[in-house]
Amino acid sequence: MAIQLLNALAYGSLLLILALGLAMIFGLGGVFNFGHGALYMFSAYTAYSLSSAVSFWLALVTVPAVLALVGYLVDRGAFRFLRSRDPIELAIITYGGALVVENIVVMVWGTQPRALDAPAPFNGSVSVLGDPYPSYRLFVIVFSLAVAIGIASWLRYSKMGLHVRAASRDLRMTAVAGVDTDRLNAVVAAVSFGLAGVAGVLVAPYATVSIDMGARILVIALIVTTVGGLGSIGGAAIAAIALGLIQVTGDVNLPGWSALTPYVVMIVVLIVHPRGIAGRIET
Amino acid sequence: MNPQLPRPQLSRRQIIKGSAGVLGMMALPGLLSACGSDDGGSGSDGDPIRIAVTSATSGALAIYGRAVLDLAPFAAKYLNDAGGANGRKIELKIYPNNGETADAIRAVESAVRQDGFEILTGYFSSAQSAAIQQSLDRLGLLFIDPDAQADGLTGATCNPLYFRTVPSVSMNLNTLADGVRGLGITSWSALCSDYAFGHDAYDAFKRLVEGQPGTTVAPGHFPPLTHADYGSYISKLLGEGTKGLFTGVAGAxxxxxxxxxxxxxxxxxxxxxxxxxxxxxxxxxxxxxAGLGLYGVPGYDPALDNERNKKFVEAFTKEFGREPFYIEANTFVALEMLLAAVAETDSTKPAALAKQLTGFRTDTIMGNVELRAEDHQIQRENWFGQIVRDEATGGIKWGNTTAVNKDNVATPVSAECKM
Structure with missing residues (x-):
């Protein structure tokens, strides 16, 4: 049971990091970033190469940083001019971006899946109540939760976090109060892209690095974002861990149904509580 | 701690509209059929042999789908350069699909309805092949399947227009039989992907080892395709305390x-x-x-000692920088057999070709093979092997390979197959 709980936490923490990035950029900028999965996939491939050539730890620092810079530039160079457009146009543009990223990955790395060993000192297993458990998964849990707490603290306690929260409630009033909301949007895009980078690097030693990994996880991350409530970091955290638990429990007890459980959960939550666990969607 | 993230500025209607639009776009690879074509050479003397090739470009099995998409134009050019079939040359058109059964059906419908193709091959999961089989009569389509291995395809759902150039799951398990019995293991766990192939593989393995006195197989675990985290299954395998593990998972x-x-x-x-x-x-x-020491069925031996195979492997290696493996070899055999049938009949019509291919015996890179008349299942030898260290590269490769005679590989014709 303890192992299954840890499995749920490990999977849920990865979902949480991805869902946070999606929720942030959607929340402030109204950007349905369907390229989020492609960024995650690109980061995993980059982590694979950097880890093989230099070090996983270097990848964990540099890949999210570079992606954050890319996010900042993409917002300043593209999203900023598109915000007034119909959301479907923006969503389609991000989907087009995802196709571009996917093709770049195919050109650079080819189509064969890659696998990366867990980095030292987390390349072994530890005993949990007598059963072996991969120490890298424990690292993923701790690191992901630390990142999530860091983001939450930034939003709650920093001046910029205050501006972000204010702008999310009323963008115009925040701008009238003298806050540079364009810059705010760019920073949020940078954080969102950076989180995709963190998740991509973390997953490389955890699962297979493959071309379609982004599309697969994006759907689940969207479910986490929706179930959690599009405006809440706490809701996203609860939804991610709960979905991880449900998935793992389903794998063990209802294997034939486990693939459907995320969708069933989303339907039930949206029927019972249409705003998600802690969301505040305007209607 | 529950600070609020930035709140969306969009209405629910906009959210749903946006999601629907983009989710629709995500199906686009499937909708954009026939995105590439290759005539595989030119200068035919007669009517071309037009073949639609459909293959998955996403999903757990996409690595194999993409390999077939790379192989097909190469194979067509190779065979055309060798003279084709009495001067007739292969003309291919590629129809990618997204790995889902519905999209494979859509690709096939598009090839037949829009472009008039009457011959189909490519890369297929067992679920896709079973679905396509149901439409062959309606579409008037000849389907030569080099990949899908579920037993039922040449059993309960066999079809006069369906031919298979890959051994079925049960044939692969027959290939393993002597090797597995020799291991002397009496308790097994099993993990197979949750689709027709995986379930057939588990059933066939269970039949194989439980035929030995005192040998048991624990209930199978069937994770869905493209599963990201096997942790829960691995924990269950650990708890079973068995001595052997059987796997039927593929690709990613x-x-x-x-x-x-x-x-x-x-x-x-x-x-x-x-x-x-x-x-x-x-x-x-x-x-x-992690693969060192594992036992399995390589499905093809690039070192096969016949002239056809030697030339094919040499040309393939020159083109792709590595030796071909079983999926590429089975696809090539499908094209070889089709070409030989066209040469015999001087026709590219499904009915004539199906008649010729029924019980057809011809030389291929895998030697002289037969498409059994009763169920259209290829009959050929197969190989049992073990993963060993590749001293040249430091990686792993197939080794200790043993050829298993086709009579020992063969399964009886299913009583459920009614042509």
Missing amino acids: DAITFFKQASQYGVLDRFDAIVGVNSFDVLVFDAIGD
Whole structure:
């Protein structure tokens, strides 16, 4: 049971990091970033190469940083001019971006899946109540939760976090109060892209690095974002861990149904509580 | 702690509209059929042999789908340069699909309805092949399947227009039989992907080993395709306390499973691990040393000592920088047999070709093979092997390969097959 709980936490923490990035950029900028999965996939491939050539730890620092810079530039160079457009146009543009990223990955790395060993000192297993458990998964849990707490603290306690929260409630009033909301949007895009980078690097030693990994996880991350409530970091955290638990429990007890459980959960939550666990969607 | 993230400025209607639009776009690879074509050479003397090739470009099995999409134009050019069929040349058109059964059907419908193709091959999962089989009569389509292995395709759902150039699951398990019995293991666990192939593989393995006195197989585990986290299954395997493990996971799923099982230290706990379709050259690098010592069915031996094979392997290696593996070889055999049938009949019409291919025996890179008249299942030898260290590269490769005679590979014709 303890192992299954840890499995749920490990999977849920990865979902949480991805869902946070999606929720942030959607929340402030109204950007349905369907390229989020492609960024995650690109980061995993980059982590694979950097880890093989230099070090996983270097990848964990540099890949999210570079992606954050890319996010900042993409917002300043593209999203900023598109915000007034119909959301479907923006969503389609991000989907087009995802196709571009996917093709770049195919050109650079080819189509064969890659696998990366867990980095030292987390390349072994530890005993949990007598059963072996991969120490890298424990690292993923701790690191992901630390990142999530860091983001939450930034939003709650920093001046910029205050501006972000204010702008999310009323963008115009925040701008009238003298806050540079364009810059705010760019920073949020940078954080969102950076989180995709963190998740991509973390997953490389955890699962297979493959071309379609982004599309697969994006759907689940969207479910986490929706179930959690599009405006809440706490809701996203609860939804991610709960979905991880449900998935793992389903794998063990209802294997034939486990693939459907995320969708069933989303339907039930949206029927019972249409705003998600802690969301505040305007209607 | 529950600080609010930025609140969306959009209405629910806009959200739904946006999501629907983009989710629709995500199906676009499927909708954009016939995105590439290759005539595989030019200068035919007669009417071309027009073949639609459909193959998955996403999903757990996409690595194989993409390999077939690379192979098909090469194979067409290779065979056309060798003279084609009495001067007739192969003309291919590629129809990618997204790995889902519905999209494969859509690709096939498009090839037939819009472009008038009457011959189909490519890369197919068992579920896709079963669905396409149901439409062959309606579409007037000849389907030569080099990949799907579910037993039922040449059993309960066999079809006069369906021919299979890959051994079925049960034939692959027959290939393993002597090797597995020789391991002397009396308790097994099993993990197979949750689709027709995986369930057939588990059933056939259970029949195989439970025929030995005192041997048991634990209830199978069937994770869905493209599963990202096998942790819960691995924990259950650990708890079963068996001595052997049987796997029926392929492609990216095989990589993920073996990598995660290695991290748990599970692989060392079994005295032997046996797999069908779990190991091949496309996943060797990714599985790495976790694969050392595993037993399986390579499905093809590039070192086969016949002139056709030697020339094919030489040309393939020159083109792709590695030797071909079983999926590429089976696809090539499909085209070889089709070409030979066209040469015999001087026709590219499904009815004439189906008549010729029924019970057809011809030379291929895998030697002289037959498409059995009763069920259209290829009859040929097969190979049992073990993953060993590749001293030249430091990686892993098939080794200790043993050829198994076609009579020992063969299964009886299913009583459920009614042509």
